Amino acid sequence: MRPSGRAPDEMRALSFETKFTIHAEGSVLVSFGNTKVLCTASVEEKVPPFLRGKGEGWVTGEYSMLPRATHTRGSREAAKGKQSGRTQEIQRLIGRSLRSVVDMKKLGERQIVLDCDVIQADGGTRTASISGAWVALRLAIDGLMAKGLITEDPMPRRVAAVSCGICDGVPVLDLDYIEDSSADADANFVLIEGGHIAEVQATAEGATYDEEGLLRLLRLARIGCDRIFAAQAEAVAK
């Protein structure tokens, strides 16, 4: 039995509250149970130096946790003067994941920044960020297409992410904080609509797992991502 009473392949309540803030070109508050992340997409009519003049766009991500998103207050990275390795690792993952479904030539020479700010944390903040960032990015791209700035859709497919893990020997889907803290192994999957894998990050600091374990987690991730893809589609259709 999971601490939350969920079945092994059951996700937490999932919601995408679009237009949560008014200024960004795309904005959504994504909730995976008690994990809540505000994802915004900001369109900038410029690209990083290494892309200037190439006619291609760029998509990048930034991530942060509010100091009291967690059980005990964490110190503010801006006050400490640097971002932790964990923060940098997560924001690199967010950027790569979204870029895996964007055709940069069709996006044109502009950058879209995806800011993922964790308002409340209960496990799975990086996967909620990726899943929410897709919605914010979709809304921003829809806006560019509605204005005629982009003529062909640069992002025909969805991307979503979910965490899975092995808890007390049982593979389970969408870990909350309690499960995450005690899991034997923990994996984040970033999947693309249609079945392909964009990224796997499977770590086993306490225990380790074999090939069969990895595959069982991947199958759970497919179940989870299918649910997320459906919720994403519904959110942007509104």
Next chain:
Amino acid sequence: MRPSGRAPDEMRALSFETKFTIHAEGSVLVSFGNTKVLCTASVEEKVPPFLRGKGEGWVTGEYSMLPRATHTRGSREAAKGKQSGRTQEIQRLIGRSLRSVVDMKKLGERQIVLDCDVIQADGGTRTASISGAWVALRLAIDGLMAKGLITEDPMPRRVAAVSCGICDGVPVLDLDYIEDSSADADANFVLIEGGHIAEVQATAEGATYDEEGLLRLLRLARIGCDRIFAAQAEAVAK
């Protein structure tokens, strides 16, 4: 006529949504119109080095704006590696304002950190932060008292803040971003329930004002803070 159609002494819609997040000892989303700030109070059973062993507590504030809280995206202070002068000035003001109504001996040797994170900005973020921080602090202190950790209320009075300014020669209350950008003079008042002044920061970069102008702004601030005091009282009574 003000851009928003408000009367000169009319505030924007005001709301305090308490328990907006679940982990903090006090949590509220304060809205002054489209300005929305998440204020949390975190109780820590330790004090800064200069107070250790003195039997007194401390209250401090931190402030940040999410990168896309504003019309155009601002860069993330954690990524730049330092907090701007503006951020530091505001968080110092938040701390001083709240300390003006707290009896540190009655609080006991513990620290309460007030995190004010601007989710969406439309002028007056520092005054909304102070007004919201009082609610978060009140909830945290109520919790300490309910647990018997504090026996006598260290914060018997409320503190609130509001911005006023002179726009096209007319003194107006609670400036939104449009008014703030074009005001001749701009003042932030931090007032204490009962009529005393905790802090005045009146700046006139473009124009300047005389004694009479300052007094008219102070009178508007009293009107605004009285409305805020009432809304604060209602919020914590729930």
Next chain:
Amino acid sequence: MRPSGRAPDEMRALSFETKFTIHAEGSVLVSFGNTKVLCTASVEEKVPPFLRGKGEGWVTGEYSMLPRATHTRGSREAAKGKQSGRTQEIQRLIGRSLRSVVDMKKLGERQIVLDCDVIQADGGTRTASISGAWVALRLAIDGLMAKGLITEDPMPRRVAAVSCGICDGVPVLDLDYIEDSSADADANFVLIEGGHIAEVQATAEGATYDEEGLLRLLRLARIGCDRIFAAQAEAVAK
């Protein structure tokens, strides 16, 4: 009775020693009693990026305290690798205060940096800095006019600043360190020759004050600034 034996509305000995250093376009050592600040004005034939090509100038301030300007040695901000919130707050105030009396179009597309370095501190270093910076700026502008680089005076009025406070219930002018440490309330006024207010920063961390208290401090500030205006006039006339 004040610790220094001064009357409540009596300022400390005031002096402006111009041309204290030889390289700067304007240079003055300002003394308010034992508080001594070296203020220099440096003319740079360039403006910050946000003003380029607009035909307007800029005036900005920087502030620092020598490590042993005070009773006990403070650590050097350059060694710590960042400026404190207090330093940033003060240098922002210096810049705003001086800009309130400068017509940026008449100054032309150039920047004047006002460096205020506290050689010795005994209370009121920020107000002495503003009062001294005006003298340095005046000398620098006079130099530009003498060279024909500016044809119309961009700074026809003086600006000065002084601190006031309530000590043992009595409003007093120009606080020294002993008074500053024990004041119930403390306010810095930046006034413009002719009677207008450029900035008020009134703080009451320990106690608080009412409208009448604020007005009494403002009246003291007028007395003090009138004395400073006269001394500034004399200093630049030499």
Next chain:
Amino acid sequence: MRPSGRAPDEMRALSFETKFTIHAEGSVLVSFGNTKVLCTASVEEKVPPFLRGKGEGWVTGEYSMLPRATHTRGSREAAKGKQSGRTQEIQRLIGRSLRSVVDMKKLGERQIVLDCDVIQADGGTRTASISGAWVALRLAIDGLMAKGLITEDPMPRRVAAVSCGICDGVPVLDLDYIEDSSADADANFVLIEGGHIAEVQATAEGATYDEEGLLRLLRLARIGCDRIFAAQAEAVAK
């Protein structure tokens, strides 16, 4: 045909030159073809604050590339004043990988730091670092056991890592720089002697891959790690 003429499941020349430097408790220069990393293990009789007094040890990793380890000179992180996200991600991976095979209670309350400094880079620097760090750690632990400071071996199994990728549709083992730059997908596997997986990091920024692709890469990784395990055993036996 691979650019190097290797078969798809063929690794580059592999060597572990132990005692490459004299001061460290464990020291090895590991080469995977032209990729050369100096790995040292430093034993410190103290642990990080979160472990003090718990009777457990810690193993951590640090990683850096010499500025001219690569085709074009990279700027020095110490001169820039911060480590890149890539560096932090890699050193976190090194630490987790080694900790997956160490029993911290048997290590006792001490820390071993694994420094991995890339002398020359030609793809696969992070996997070479992990494979070499195991050798340095083994030598350091052997030293502690020889001195009687540890009585029971805290690291009975080996850990090794290798990169695999899909190049022109073909899964290949141990990518060099040319392959790495043009691979459709790229995965790093950290495997434990005996067949278990410690970590998988599979990324597909350009293309993506399916479950079958992931499994084929995992099988190549097993081939590679078996070769590395044998070479590690031989190196420490000397």
Next chain:
Amino acid sequence: MRPSGRAPDEMRALSFETKFTIHAEGSVLVSFGNTKVLCTASVEEKVPPFLRGKGEGWVTGEYSMLPRATHTRGSREAAKGKQSGRTQEIQRLIGRSLRSVVDMKKLGERQIVLDCDVIQADGGTRTASISGAWVALRLAIDGLMAKGLITEDPMPRRVAAVSCGICDGVPVLDLDYIEDSSADADANFVLIEGGHIAEVQATAEGATYDEEGLLRLLRLARIGCDRIFAAQAEAVAK
């Protein structure tokens, strides 16, 4: 002929204005012509961690130039967030030079910090700093001895420094800025009363010099330091 009209072995006007500031245990404004440095000695009843409990003291130096000490304004190191290599090199030199004449056991377990802040620069700021720091240190030690905190003089000898150089083929003493900018070779000598050498830093970026050239500069340095020793003695005798 030197630009200043001085003879090759002639120093600039030299003065030590003691008690220039009131708070420091030792304070002097040293002038070598137009080079003016404020040197203060601050006594701290603690030592750096590596000396705790050893019964020995420490002497260290810090150095900074005010932004407009020079012909064109330099940016403030505190604002840039780091000290330049030049600054660090100079402050290390100041510390070593003064430590060469202090018996740390006799000083007792306390630290004296020598702050050297350049008010105005015209060449030779590091050598003026060392020469002035000795005076400030002497005054601070005299104060400790007068209070009975030290019983035996820990600094029986003087130390002084001067710069020499080869300009247009002629060895000259005490270079001002014009000479310094165009010198073929430039050397700073730190000498101890009685004839010994504490430090030589001789650099020849443009040209180079031979053994004879080095000796001729050393002889000039002796002439200069003898003059400085006499002035130091007179300054502290007042």
Next chain:
Amino acid sequence: MRPSGRAPDEMRALSFETKFTIHAEGSVLVSFGNTKVLCTASVEEKVPPFLRGKGEGWVTGEYSMLPRATHTRGSREAAKGKQSGRTQEIQRLIGRSLRSVVDMKKLGERQIVLDCDVIQADGGTRTASISGAWVALRLAIDGLMAKGLITEDPMPRRVAAVSCGICDGVPVLDLDYIEDSSADADANFVLIEGGHIAEVQATAEGATYDEEGLLRLLRLARIGCDRIFAAQAEAVAK
């Protein structure tokens, strides 16, 4: 008797292993006994801003020690976020020393960066760095000349450096770590082939020395540098 059994004027085993790494335009592992430094020269077809468009080149140096190059592990400067004063002082010295033998006009508008990374330390790392950097620079310049990018040799002479010191009253050449730790005085000499002095840095923190002592150290340095010049010549001739 020296701890190593060497005669006072005897250097340690000296070797220059060229082409130690493959990517750099010049690469050498220099050994002075157990001190081993990897020196690489990187040619960049650009110059620092202050030289742009002047038709002149630039040569600069960077220096670092691997964390476990020494007896006890030092913390990594990139992790601490800043380079120590010692590091900056040494890299400034390396740059000046090499520039003393290069004709910048003949080098043309390009920069050569000399990276000196200490793999293993046993005293004299800065002097080994300079001596090795000359070899790396020579190889890089030879490459530019072979490609016809430079027509006239910009570096006709060699530069080398060695440390000398007074140990137990005896002047000795090429100090190892044990001697360096206990020397009464310590001097680094940078000499140019043919007999001229590029730089002397003679420090006497513990004791001091007289003119005769300085000359005796200089004579030892000449003996040492002659040996280094010969070894450099042989290394580049291969």
